[in-house]
Structures are given as C-alpha cells and as structure tokens.
Amino acid sequence: xxxxxxxxxxxxxxxxxxxxxxxxxxxxxxxxxxxxxxxxxxxxxxxxxxxxxxxxxxxxxxxxxxxxxxxxxxxxxxxxxxxxxxxxxxxxxxxxxxxxxxxxxxxxxxxxxxxxxxxxxxxxxxxxxxxxxxxxxxxxxxxxxxxxxxxxxxxxxxxxxxxxxxxxxxxxxxxxxxxxxxxxxxxxxxxxxxxxxxxxxxxxxxxxxxxxxxxxxxxxxxxxxxxxxxxxxxxxxxxxxxxxxxxxxxxxxxxxxxxxxxxxxxxxxxxxxxx
Ligand SMILES: C[S@@+](CC[C@H](N)C(=O)[O-])C[C@H]1O[C@@H](n2cnc3c(N)ncnc32)[C@H](O)[C@@H]1O
Numbered sequence: 001x002x003x004x005x006x007x008x009x010x011x012x013x014x015x016x017x018x019x020x021x022x023x024x025x026x027x028x029x030x031x032x033x034x035x036x037x038x039x040x041x042x043x044x045x046x047x048x049x050x051x052x053x054x055x056x057x058x059x060x061x062x063x064x065x066x067x068x069x070x071x072x073x074x075x076x077x078x079x080x081x082x083x084x085x086x087x088x089x090x091x092x093x094x095x096x097x098x099x100x101x102x103x104x105x106x107x108x109x110x111x112x113x114x115x116x117x118x119x120x121x122x123x124x125x126x127x128x129x130x131x132x133x134x135x136x137x138x139x140x141x142x143x144x145x146x147x148x149x150x151x152x153x154x155x156x157x158x159x160x161x162x163x164x165x166x167x168x169x170x171x172x173x174x175x176x177x178x179x180x181x182x183x184x185x186x187x188x189x190x191x192x193x194x195x196x197x198x199x200x201x202x203x204x205x206x207x208x209x210x211x212x213x214x215x216x217x218x219x220x221x222x223x224x225x226x227x228x229x230x231x232x233x234x235x236x237x238x239x240x241x242x243x244x245x246x247x248x249x250x251x252x253x254x255x256x257x258x259x260x261x262x263x264x265x266x267x268x269x270x271x272x273x274x275x
Pocket of ligand 1: 064
C-alpha cells in the first residue's frame with residue numbers, strides 16, 4: 001500500500017503525481033508521508049548510489065531549526081520569508097520562531113502545488129503572530145515581493161530573514177541565481193538576514209554526482225556547488241555570522257556530537273546579515 005496521507009483522487013488537478021518532485025522526494029528522505037510512487041521510485045534509485053541522502057536531509061532540516069532559533073532569540077528577527085518551504089514537517093519556521101517570539105510573522109513560498117494543498121498545516125500561527133502562504137517560483141522573485149499577501153504580512157521597512165534552505169541548488173547558473181538573490185536582498189532593509197544551505201559533491205563526488213544525474217533524469221535540473229561557489233553566490237556583500245559557511249552539521253550544533261562525516265552531510269549552510 002502506498003504510504004500517503006490522501007488518496008491521489010483527492011488531490012488538486014495541478015498536482016502531477018506521475019513525475020517525481022523534489023519536495024516529495026525530500027519528504028521521503030526525511031521519513032514523511034507525502035510522496036507518491038514516482039517520487040519513491042526515483043528516491044530509492046538515488047539511495048542506491050547516494051545512501052547518505054537521508055542523513056543530508058535530516059542534517060539540513062536540523063540546521064534550518066537552529067538558524068531560525070538563532071535569528072529569533074539572538075538577532076531579534078521577527079519576520080521571515082521562507083522560499084522553498086517544502087511539505088509540512090518538523091521544525092517549520094513559524095513553529096520554531098513563535099516558540100521564541102509569539103508575534104513572529106512568516107510568509108511561506110513554494111512552487112509545488114502539493115505544498116499548497118498542505119499549506120493549512122503551515123498556517124497554524126500563534127494568536128499574536130501571522131503566517132501566510134504564496135504559491136510562487138523563486139526564479140520570479142519580483143512576483144514574490146509584489147504579492148499582496150507578502151506585503152500585508154511582512155513590513156518591508158523592518159528587518160526580514162530571507163530563508164533559502166536547500167533550494168539554490170535547483171537553480172543552475174542559467175537561471176541566474178545571483179540576480180534572483182540580488183533582487184530579493186535588494187528589497188530588504190539593513191539588519192535583514194539571509195539563511196541559505198546548498199548541496200555539494202565536493203567531499204565525495206562518487207556518491208553525490210549520481211544524485212544530480214538522477215534528479216536530471218527525473219526532469220529536475222540542478223547544480224551542486226562547492227563551498228567557495230556557494231559562499232560567493234549567496235553571501236557576497238553580506239556579513240557572515242560565525243562560524244561562516246560550514247557543513248550544516250557544524251553550524252552552531254546544539255549537541256556535542258558525534259556528527260556524521262562531511263561526505264555524509266554534503267550540505268553547506270550559512271547565515272549572514274545585510275548591513
Ligand atoms: C529540498 S526542499 C527544502 C525544504 C526546506 N526549505 C528545508 O530546507 O527543509 C526544496 C523545496 O524547494 C521547492 N522548490 C524547488 N525549486 C523551486 C522554485 N524554483 N521555486 C519555488 N520553490 C522551489 C521544492 O518544491 C521543495 O519544497
């Protein structure tokens with residue numbers, strides 16, 4: 001029996017379950033329940049060549065939670081724009097942020113209609129805070145910034161944390177990710193932050209290069225980058241918060257370890273301030 005929450009017949013017609021999708025494959029790697037046969041088929045193929053994909057997904061998700069906690073508890077951030085939200089799972093941005101600052105406001109954005117179908121689970125805001133969801137594509141940043149929903153929930157004259165966790169590697173250079181970032185960051189005032197994480201093949205090309213090829217074979221383009229390429233793309237002109245761009249498992253870990261090896265993690269992350 002497929003391990004899914006809803007029968008496929010109950011899904012909105014835009015959700016194409018015949019082709020694999022990144023959000024659902026990520027959910028499968030995290031041990032979630034929102035995936036279909038095509039997603040599992042490609043994800044299982046990936047796990048044969050890249051058995052660390054599950055560890056990488058878990059470490060990335062844990063980094064996301066620690067970064068949001070840092071921003072809310074130590075950097076005084078009260079507003080979050082989370083692009084590439086993924087399917088609802090643990091450590092959603094509003095859950096982590098509102099546990100620290102109940103009045104925190106979060107706008108979620110994803111281009112997968114299935115995330116939209118589950119967005120109500122992302123909209124369980126505290127009474128004092130706000131959460132909202134926009135169906136939009138990172139490659140059209142102007143449409144995100146111009147969205148009446150984003151404009152109503154976020155005050156763009158005050159600092160905002162832009163969250164781009166595990167999404168920039170889905171934008172090959174031909175999608176001009178540098179210009180996308182410049183547009184988004186250009187709309188945020190000084191004192192705003194960027195959180196970003198990104199898969200790399202640098203520590204174990206034999207294990208990670210096949211993952212990129214498998215995604216491409218499933219119609220999901222992408223580009224892995226090494227730490228220097230990722231740091232230049234995401235954080236140029238920003239002030240990195242210590243410890244800088246590191247493997248996500250090494251970013252302010254809240255337990256003493258042991259931690260997975262660099263080859264197993266293979267996701268870089270960083271948090272930086274716009275001055
Ligand atoms: C690997 S998941 C990451 C989820 C979450 N940010 C995290 O780090 O746990 C990537 C998400 O980005 C979304 N995504 C990929 N390309 C996108 C694009 N061009 N625009 C908007 N969302 C996109 C996918 O639908 C998926 O939900």
